[in-house]
Amino acid sequence: MKILVINAGSSSLKYQLFDMDTGDVIAKGLCEKIGIGGAITHKRPGKEDYHEEVTFRDHDDAIALVLKLLTDPTLGVIADLSEIDAIGNRVAHGGEKLRRSMLVGDEEINYLYSIVPINPLHGPPAIKGIEACRRLMPGKPLACVFDTSFYATLPDYAYIYPIPYEYYEKYQVRRYGFHGTSHRYVTERAEALVGKPLSELKVITCHLGNGSSITATKYGKAVDTSMGFTPQEGLPMGTRSGSIDPTVVTYLQRVEGLSPEEADKMLNSKSGLLGVSGVSSDGREVWAAANEGNARARLAIDILAYDIKKIIGSYVAAMNGVDVLVFTAGIGENDRALRARVCADMEYLGIAINEDVNMNGPRGKELELTAEGARVKTFVIPTDEEYMIALDTQRLLSK
Ligand code: AMP
Numbered sequence: 238m239k240i241l242v243i244n245a246g247s248s249s250l251k252y253q254l255f256d257m258d259t260g261d262v263i264a265k266g267l268c269e270k271i272g273i274g275g276a277i278t279h280k281r282p283g284k285e286d287y288h289e290e291v292t293f294r295d296h297d298d299a300i301a302l303v304l305k306l307l308t309d310p311t312l313g314v315i316a317d318l319s320e321i322d323a324i325g326n327r328v329a330h331g332g333e334k335l336r337r338s339m340l341v342g343d344e345e346i347n348y349l350y351s352i353v354p355i356n357p358l359h360g361p362p363a364i365k366g367i368e369a370c371r372r373l374m375p376g377k378p379l380a381c382v383f384d385t386s387f388y389a390t391l392p393d394y395a396y397i398y399p400i401p402y403e404y405y406e407k408y409q410v411r412r413y414g415f416h417g418t419s420h421r422y423v424t425e426r427a428e429a430l431v432g433k434p435l436s437e438l439k440v441i442t443c444h445l446g447n448g449s450s451i452t453a454t455k456y457g458k459a460v461d462t463s464m465g466f467t468p469q470e471g472l473p474m475g476t477r478s479g480s481i482d483p484t485v486v487t488y489l490q491r492v493e494g495l496s497p498e499e500a501d502k503m504l505n506s507k508s509g510l511l512g513v514s515g516v517s518s519d520g521r522e523v524w525a526a527a528n529e530g531n532a533r534a535r536l537a538i539d540i541l542a543y544d545i546k547k548i549i550g551s552y553v554a555a556m557n558g559v560d561v562l563v564f565t566a567g568i569g570e571n572d573r574a575l576r577a578r579v580c581a582d583m584e585y586l587g588i589a590i591n592e593d594v595n596m597n598g599p600r601g602k603e604l605e606l607t608a609e610g611a612r613v614k615t616f617v618i619p620t621d622e623e624y625m626i627a628l629d630t631q632r633l634l635s636k
Pocket residue numbers: 445446447448475518519520521522524566567568571572573
C-alpha cells in the first residue's frame with residue numbers, strides 16, 4: 238500500500254510518499270514560495286536531489302507538479318497515480334467536532350471552513366491543500382489527521398479557561414492543544430521502548446522545536462498540554478512568547494498604541510528566544526551567542542529551561558507521578574546542553590539522566606538517557622509526524 242502525506246502551509250507544502258509494506262519513504266520533497274514565485278526540491282533515497290525554480294500560482298500548481306514528478310519516467314518512483322492508495326493530510330485544527338483522524342468529504346471540509354476564525358493562520362492553507370488533492374485526484378480516499386485530536390480526552394477542568402463561560406459557548410474559546418500527532422507518535426514509541434502498555438504508564442512528552450509544547454498522557458489518554466486556544470500558550474518558543482500575564486498585552490496596547498494585529502505580531506513573531514535574546518529565534522544561534530558571553534542570550538535559555546522544568550513538575554503533580562519522560566523535535570532531539578539543564582536537580586521526581594549518554598550518544602536515533610537507578614525512564618525519540626499520518630490513513634482504509 239502506498240500513501241501520500243501532504244502538509245500544506247501558507248506558502249509551502251511538504252510531501253512524503255510512503256510504502257506502507259516496508260514503512261519506507263520512497264520520495265519526499267518541499268514546494269516553496271507558493272503564490273509568490275515557486276521552487277520544488279524532490280528527494281528520493283539513494284538518488285540525487287532534484288531542484289527546480291518554477292511558478293506556483295497556488296496550492297493546485299504545487300500538488301500538480303508533485304504528482305507529475307512522482308510519476309515522471311526519470312525522476313519518479315511510481316508508474317501511475319493509481320499506485321497511490323490514499324492521501325493523508327496534516328491539519329492543525331479540527332475544532333470541537335473533528336476529534337479523531339478520519340476520511341473527509343464535503344461535510345468535514347465545510348466544518349473546517351467554519352472554524353477558520355479560530356484558526357486563521359493554519360486553516361486556510363490546509364483547506365487549500367485538501368481541495369487541491371480532491372481536484373487533482375478525484376475519488377482517491379482522503380484522510381485528515383488533526384494536531385488537536387489527541388487532546389479530545391482532556392478533562393473539562395484542563396481545557397476550560399476561567400473567563401466568562403459564555404465565551405466558550407459563543408466562540409469556542411478553550412484549550413485545544415497542538416502538536417498532538419507528534420506527541421502521539423513519540424508516546425506510542427515510548428510504549429514500545431519501555432515494553433509496557435500505555436494503559437499502565439504516565440508519560441510526559443516534550444516537543445521542543447521552533448514551536449514547543451509539553452503533553453501529559455496518563456494511561457494512554459492525554460490529560461493536559463501546554464498549548465491552548467492557539468499554539469501561543471505554554472513555553473517560550475523561537476518567536477512566540479508562550480504564557481505571560483494576559484494584562485501585559487492590554488497594557489502594551491494602551492501605552493504603545495498597538496492594534497490587536499500588532500499585539501498578535503509582537504506575541505507571535507517578535508517574542509520568545511528572539512525577543513529576549515535580540516539575537517535569533519534559532520536555538521543554535523542563541524546558544525552560540527550565550528557561549529560567547531551574551532547575557533540576554535543566556536537569559537533566553539535560562540527562561541526556556543526553567544519553564545520546561547516547571548511544566549514537567551506541574552504534570553507530575555497532575556498525574557500523581559511520571560514513569561516516562563521524552564524529548565523530541567529540533568531542540569529536544571539535538572540540544573544536549575538544554576536537556577542536561579532541564580533534567581538537573583529533578584531526583585526528587587525520580588528523573589536523572591546519564592550525562593555521558595546525553596552528551597555523547599548518537600544523534601537522530603531513539604536513545605535512552607536514564608541514569609542508573611533512576612525511577613523515571615528518559616528518552617530522546619525523533620518525532621515522525623508524517624509516518625503517524627500515513628499510519629492513521631492506512632488504519633482508516635483497512636477499517
Ligand atoms: P523544529 O521546529 O522541530 O524543526 O526545530 C527547530 C529548532 O531546533 C530550531 O530552533 C533549531 O535551532 C533547533 N535546533 C536544532 N539543532 C539544535 C542544536 N544542536 N542545539 C540547539 N538547537 C537546535
